[in-house]
Amino acid sequence: MAFPGHFDLSGAYLAASGGAEALKQLEAQGLSYPIYVLISAVAAVTYGPLINTFAALGEEIGWRGFLYPRLKARFGRRTGWLLGGAIWGAWHWPLIALIGYEYGAAAGNAAGYFGAPVTGMLLFCVITVGWGILHDRLYEKSGSIWVPALLHGAINAAVTLAPSVCLPDTGAARLLGPTPMGLLAGLPFLAVAAALLLRSKR
Numbered sequence: 001m002a003f004p005g006h007f008d009l010s011g012a013y014l015a016a017s018g019g020a021e022a023l024k025q026l027e028a029q030g031l032s033y034p035i036y037v038l039i040s041a042v043a044a045v046t047y048g049p050l051i052n053t054f055a056a057l058g059e060e061i062g063w064r065g066f067l068y069p070r071l072k073a074r075f076g077r078r079t080g081w082l083l084g085g086a087i088w089g090a091w092h093w094p095l096i097a098l099i100g101y102e103y104g105a106a107a108g109n110a111a112g113y114f115g116a117p118v119t120g121m122l123l124f125c126v127i128t129v130g131w132g133i134l135h136d137r138l139y140e141k142s143g144s145i146w147v148p149a150l151l152h153g154a155i156n157a158a159v160t161l162a163p164s165v166c167l168p169d170t171g172a173a174r175l176l177g178p179t180p181m182g183l184l185a186g187l188p189f190l191a192v193a194a195a196l197l198l199r200s201k202r
Contacts, residue, residue, distance in 0.1 A: 002177070002184060008167045009034050016108030016168040017160075037164050048157030049150060056152035057145070063088055063132070064139045064148050076202040081136060085129025089121075092128075096120045102181045108168030113175055120175070127181050130193035131155070137196055155180065 011023045011033040026036055063084065072080030095101035096117050103113055103120040113119065135148035162178035162185065177185030 003166075003170070003173060006166045006170050006173065006178070009037070009165060011036075013108060013164050013166060013168050016110075037161075040164065041161055044158040044161055049154035052153030052156045053146070053149045054153075056156060057149045060135070060139075060145050060149040060152055064136050065145050068132070068136050068139075077200050078197060078202060081133045081197060081200075082129055084136070085132035086125050088132055089125030089128035092124055093121050096124060102179065103174045107163070107174060107179075109170060109174045111169040111171040113172040123175055123183060124181065126183070126190070127186055130186065130190040133193040133196050134189060 011026070014022050014026075014033065014036070023033070026033065031039075067087065068080060068084045071084050074080070075083060092101060095106070096103070099106040100109065100112075100117070100120075101107070102124060103109065104116055105112075135151055138147045138151060139145065141147075159179050159181070166178050174182065176182045180186050180189065
């Protein structure tokens, strides 16, 4: 909606991320690209989160089950949340630097973005701080690691939906979206995370 010129249903995103052969395979199965996007959207809001929960469980055990409780015990909840999110983001820095994870070439954005890869690294930490607060608050409230794992799985299931209907080579605009790892697309959950951070008593 913010960048209507980026909207695209030609399958350029699939070709950039999976190769031209991926589009040929769709055609061989009698599927148009819009139908593929529709099927992906249905999967992302039905069984996709459940399947991805199991893939996300190991990461959640490490972050929310192990690291966050120790950081909060030592530094307090607010600082623990901030440090935990920064560490979570920094964990991905080698991928961002080497292959352009989320914002660069690995996301089909061969046009690149200004300040790459450092701006992508820093932005990803902002995003993971926000996601980390939401995940950890769910863990605190539920007492079950499965709950943040389900949220993590839901994010992973839906993260490619918006880019799948956009041109891949959008340059610096990739830092804003369309995935929730972009600053503009991430504003809703970042606002909720900021409110939780400010309401925390320590």
